[in-house]
Amino acid sequence: MANINRRHFLALTGTALAGAVLGFPMVSFGAGKKVVIVGGGVGGSTCAKYLRLMDASIEVTLIEPKKTYFTCFMSNEVISGGRDIKTIQFGYEGLRKHGIKVIHDLAVNIDPVAKKVVTGGGKSLIYDACVVAPGIDFRWDAIEGYSPRVAETLPHAWQAGTQTALLRDQINAMRDGGTVIIAAPQNPFRCPPGPYERASQIAWYLKNHKPKSKILILDPKPKFSKMGLFTAGWERYFGYKSANSMIEWIGEKDGGEVTRVNAKQMYAFATSKYKGDVINVIPPQKAGKIAFIADLVDEDNGWCPVNHASFESSRHKDIYVIGDATIAAPMPKSGYAANSQAKVCAAAVVAKLNGESAPIPSYVNTCYSLITPNDGISVAMVYRLGAKGKIQKVKGAGGLTPKNASDAMRKREVTYAYSWFKNITHDTFY
Amino acid sequence: MNTKQLLVILIVILGIVVFSSALYGAPANNSAGTASARMLANTCAGCHGTRGSSVGPASPTIAGISYDYFIETMEAYQSGERPSTIMTRIAKGYNEKEIELMAGYFSKQSFVRLPQEHDGNAARRGKKLHKKYCDKCHEEGGRSAEDDAGILAGQWEPYLRFTLEDFTSGKRPMEKKKKIRINKLDKTHGKAGIDDLVHFYASQQ
Numbered sequence: 001m002a003n004i005n006r007r008h009f010l011a012l013t014g015t016a017l018a019g020a021v022l023g024f025p026m027v028s029f030g031a032g033k034k035v036v037i038v039g040g041g042v043g044g045s046t047c048a049k050y051l052r053l054m055d056a057s058i059e060v061t062l063i064e065p066k067k068t069y070f071t072c073f074m075s076n077e078v079i080s081g082g083r084d085i086k087t088i089q090f091g092y093e094g095l096r097k098h099g100i101k102v103i104h105d106l107a108v109n110i111d112p113v114a115k116k117v118v119t120g121g122g123k124s125l126i127y128d129a130c131v132v133a134p135g136i137d138f139r140w141d142a143i144e145g146y147s148p149r150v151a152e153t154l155p156h157a158w159q160a161g162t163q164t165a166l167l168r169d170q171i172n173a174m175r176d177g178g179t180v181i182i183a184a185p186q187n188p189f190r191c192p193p194g195p196y197e198r199a200s201q202i203a204w205y206l207k208n209h210k211p212k213s214k215i216l217i218l219d220p221k222p223k224f225s226k227m228g229l230f231t232a233g234w235e236r237y238f239g240y241k242s243a244n245s246m247i248e249w250i251g252e253k254d255g256g257e258v259t260r261v262n263a264k265q266m267y268a269f270a271t272s273k274y275k276g277d278v279i280n281v282i283p284p285q286k287a288g289k290i291a292f293i294a295d296l297v298d299e300d301n302g303w304c305p306v307n308h309a310s311f312e313s314s315r316h317k318d319i320y321v322i323g324d325a326t327i328a329a330p331m332p333k334s335g336y337a338a339n340s341q342a343k344v345c346a347a348a349v350v351a352k353l354n355g356e357s358a359p360i361p362s363y364v365n366t367c368y369s370l371i372t373p374n375d376g377i378s379v380a381m382v383y384r385l386g387a388k389g390k391i392q393k394v395k396g397a398g399g400l401t402p403k404n405a406s407d408a409m410r411k412r413e414v415t416y417a418y419s420w421f422k423n424i425t426h427d428t429f430y
Numbered sequence: 431m432n433t434k435q436l437l438v439i440l441i442v443i444l445g446i447v448v449f450s451s452a453l454y455g456a457p458a459n460n461s462a463g464t465a466s467a468r469m470l471a472n473t474c475a476g477c478h479g480t481r482g483s484s485v486g487p488a489s490p491t492i493a494g495i496s497y498d499y500f501i502e503t504m505e506a507y508q509s510g511e512r513p514s515t516i517m518t519r520i521a522k523g524y525n526e527k528e529i530e531l532m533a534g535y536f537s538k539q540s541f542v543r544l545p546q547e548h549d550g551n552a553a554r555r556g557k558k559l560h561k562k563y564c565d566k567c568h569e570e571g572g573r574s575a576e577d578d579a580g581i582l583a584g585q586w587e588p589y590l591r592f593t594l595e596d597f598t599s600g601k602r603p604m605e606k607k608k609k610i611r612i613n614k615l616d617k618t619h620g621k622a623g624i625d626d627l628v629h630f631y632a633s634q635q
């Protein structure tokens with residue numbers, strides 16, 4: 001005690017008092033609070049930022065191989081030529097300003113006992129809590145003839161960036177009168193309305209530039225997200241269901257599941273064989289690879305089971321999984337869901353590191369889709385933790401754009417879709 | 431200060447700290463209670479911006495909003511009295527207590543204004559119209575949230591247009607005094623007047 005001089009003492013009591021006044025119990029006096037986040041996409045970046053906003057005494061390290069992240073949202077507008085790819089591009093300077101240490105490297109292993117993350121660059125990072133947000137990986141073996149190399153000819157464009165530009169350029173180079181095939185994936189997958197928004201956007205481009213062309217959606221599913229709104233839009237703009245419809249959808253009952261592709265001859269094989277000038281293969285999906293390496297995945301379905309109150313893995317303590325990689329149904333695998341889960345997770349991690357139990361969560365999602373540059377639709381939902389500890393939709397809330405919404409309201413949805421894009425990317429990366 | 435006094439002070443402080451831990455470490459881990467104001471408010475940020483200040487181009491900033499006006503608005507969305515694209519669906523996701531908590535949170539945040547394109551001449555004309563028709567309730571050039579007025583100064587332009595459109599078209603109900611003023615503005619100055627007003631608010635920093 002005698003060694004504590006007056007200045008030190010005042011500093012110490014000052015901190016303790018501030019803590020007491022703000023209501024942050026200082027149980028872990030001096031103990032390190034280290035969080036390592038794997039994956040700097042929507043989920044990981046939001047979580048990093050909000051951890052720092054909620055408790056600036058936490059040391060946050062984010063591991064992400066790419067220096068530039070391309071959002072998948074609004075990437076369909078890049079593909080249809082309506083948007084510059086630069087506008088969906090984000091760096092990590094904003095996160096660094098929050099005091100987050102960003103390391104551009106790949107996590108190659110997580111040791112849940114020693115509590116450390118190992119990177120491809122040879123770093124070993126000790127954590128008190130680890131948040132894993134690696135997004136999706138593809139089930140490459142589900143479609144015969146498809147592989148990462150073939151994806152350079154038949155793009156998936158389901159992870160944005162070079163793949164997005166490739167599909168855009170192929171459609172741009174296609175002759176008038178050509179066929180664009182979109183092979184949609186089985187559930188559950190990233191962005192349920194995404195393939196159908198993509199079809200709408202490409203159709204809009206074709207209608208204006210190559211009106212003799214066609215889009216063929218091959219789908220293993222009997223129905224899809226916002227189906228009524230999409231098909232009504234397609235009828236209105238693209239002659240859907242008529243003899244010369246620009247868009248044709250072949251679902252489960254017509255044998256729409258693509259099981260094989262031939263990239264040389266440009267065929268997609270479902271129950272029948274279809275020739276395409278451009279073939280966009282969106283393969284079925286599973287959690288990102290690191291989730292498998294770190295034993296966070298339920299082998300039966302390929303996704304990560306978590307405690308819905310905190311997003312802590314059901315398989316390993318002190319490891320949390322958020323975003324597309326998780327099993328969080330009824331929340332969809334969407335950017336807004338990943339952003340919302342990241343905040344719930346951040347609050348739970350902060351509580352844990354401060355010796356408290358996870359706070360009561362609240363979650364949200366909204367997904368906008370643009371059918372044309374002037375016609376937007378959306379699906380929204382608010383969620384809470386149900387009695388059985390599972391995420392539940394709030395009864396009576398959310399839902400789709402009403403069928404009878406006026407053109408003016410649908411146009412407003414476009415403006416709000418752009419606002420969502422600006423605000424969520426700002427909320428995530430700055 | 432001697433060592434003994436120091437010790438006494440330390441013990442008192444530790445007492446406070448432990449007590450506050452006990453308070454805040456309390457229940458949770460169940461689904462029955464209500465989420466904290468911040469937890470609830472975090473769900474809004476995807477569209478309305480971090481802490482409720484929107485970076486545009488259309489979704490409104492809700493930081494600094496009056497407590498009562500927030501509640502009133504959410505209730506009007508829930509009942510459908512106020513038209514909207516998605517807020518009528520979202521508002522139904524929160525109960526009375528939750529809405530009160532969010533109102534408390536957002537009313538305490540500060541409205542961060544960002545520059546918006548505007549026509550300087552129109553803004554000057556709009557300023558006069560504001561003084562004549564709006565300033566009585568939307569005080570300080572539309573900056574004030576006093577008397578449960580919506581903050582207009584620096585609000586996003588498309589949102590202001592949508593809102594004024596809804597008022598003048600009769601889609602959104604107004605209380606009597608407001609109705610008289612807005613109708614008079616509309617009748618005397620028409621679309622150009624509304625345009626000038628919007629430029630004035632957009633010009634505010």
Ligand SMILES: Cc1cc2nc3c(=O)[nH]c(=O)nc-3n(C[C@H](O)[C@H](O)[C@H](O)COP(=O)(O)OP(=O)(O)OC[C@H]3O[C@@H](n4cnc5c(N)ncnc54)[C@H](O)[C@@H]3O)c2cc1C
Pocket residue numbers: 038039040041042043044063064065066069071072073074075076105106107108133134135136157158159190191194198288289290322323324325333334335336337338366367368369
């Ligand atoms: C065409 C399309 C349109 C979409 N539109 C919308 C929309 O309108 N609204 C919406 O809400 N959502 C939309 N989405 C969905 C949205 O993009 C995803 O749900 C969201 O990106 C999920 O976030 P995440 O953090 O889980 O994954 P991601 O954002 O993919 O981030 C994962 C990150 O982890 C990194 N990573 C992976 N493995 C490692 C490792 N081992 N070490 C370090 N880093 C690693 C990756 O490099 C990546 O940056 C769309 C998706 C597509 C494909």
